[in-house]
Amino acid sequence: MAQSRPIFYVSDGTGITAETIGHSLLTQFTGTDFATDRLPFVDSPDRARAAAAEIRASGVAHGVRPIVINTCVDPELKGLLAESGALILDVFEPFIAPLEAELGQQRESRVGQAHGMADFDTYHRRINAMNYALTHDDGISINYDEADVILVAVSRAGKTPTCVYLALHYGVRAANYPLTEEDLEHDRLPERLRAHRAKLFALTIDPVRLHQIRQERRPDSRYAKLETCKREVAAAESLFRAERIPVLSTTHTSIEEIASKVMTTLDIHRDMF
């Protein structure tokens, strides 16, 4: 059996940028088994020395050279990390010179700023969007006027995680509406949703998958029965067609993909937090 290759995400901040690009790179090498770890807040020579020692020790323990995905920008810290003997991939390095040339400007290398504290207003927008998502999660007595998007689906099709993701990462006010038995029987949307047609986005899901998910939540209930799931999904899809609501299946779709498709479809433009 091949030994696993140690990977370290090293950063002077949270390490999120390093881990995001590192993860994207590693998914392109499926033949290797990776043992990943993050070393965030490496923002002083002492911490860089400690990180280098830990990386070096990991290489000895695994019997193979570690790989470091690094976003530290300080040259002194980078020099200390190099003493680990690892292959160091510097995430920002290749892009700085072309950006400086194009923008006619030198970069400023403040430490750990990418996922640092935003200004008070930005923070508030984010938290308020999240509170909105959490308090508009049941479809009951909700005022949809303030919503940027209203996700419509049967129970357990992926509405809540998507709403929370949209709020947390884009400050999008995402409400959701769980379709009731009554909506499904009448094959039409409730009146208070019809006033917000441009904000509606529907989720659907494979009934077998829905059955699995509901089964985990309420084992052997009528709610979780495959028959119930099939009937609800068929009725919901018919309603979405009749009302011409854009619809996406969440069966093989990640939360990130759903969120991205919702924003693209409804033409919502927001910077990522």
Place this chain on the structure above:
Amino acid sequence: MAQSRPIFYVSDGTGITAETIGHSLLTQFTGTDFATDRLPFVDSPDRARAAAAEIRASGVAHGVRPIVINTCVDPELKGLLAESGALILDVFEPFIAPLEAELGQQRESRVGQAHGMADFDTYHRRINAMNYALTHDDGISINYDEADVILVAVSRAGKTPTCVYLALHYGVRAANYPLTEEDLEHDRLPERLRAHRAKLFALTIDPVRLHQIRQERRPDSRYAKLETCKREVAAAESLFRAERIPVLSTTHTSIEEIASKVMTTLDIHRDMF
């Protein structure tokens, strides 16, 4: 006034990797005003041509060459994007050759895989962690046995967003415990928390900031009064010291930073979703 520089995050998937590294790069160039947009799911020649046309038009409209942060890996799509005339920064390109050499393996360039659907078990772990965070958000009648971490703080200090973030991105089961008047008066933790000492992490916050946040929520209430905030924060900090719980101030700290510090401090190791 300088015109703003158009930036496009182009991807065959969600565009999250492109935007994450792009945002980190742009924060290093504070002198320029950027107009950012994302073009996700560019996964066919037609979409690449449409993207190139949109980018070119944006350059004409802004009167300045656009910059593309690209994570498309298909050479044909990359060739079509180049026809936009933009400066194209390819996020993966600089790291592929050194990784291939180090791993002794060619990369496989499947399209849009980084934030795609994970396997069913991984998805479930994520969703279950999120449901856990949402249903363990009030400190009432909670069984903390299943928790990976329990955040302890006064109301509105940042517990809920941190719990949701930890669940959504790391599958960490994060519960929270809002300190009651009674806890603060008695300067000690409730018995049921003391059994989980190793999982406890405390948040504190500047009282003036807390006052601003509470004021938005319940204007001119006793709860929001600066006096109340000062008293609660002082009592909470005294309790954290007495109980020797690790504590972090959220006043100038982003949700990402709090989450990262919590995991580092409690030695929780999880890959990012």
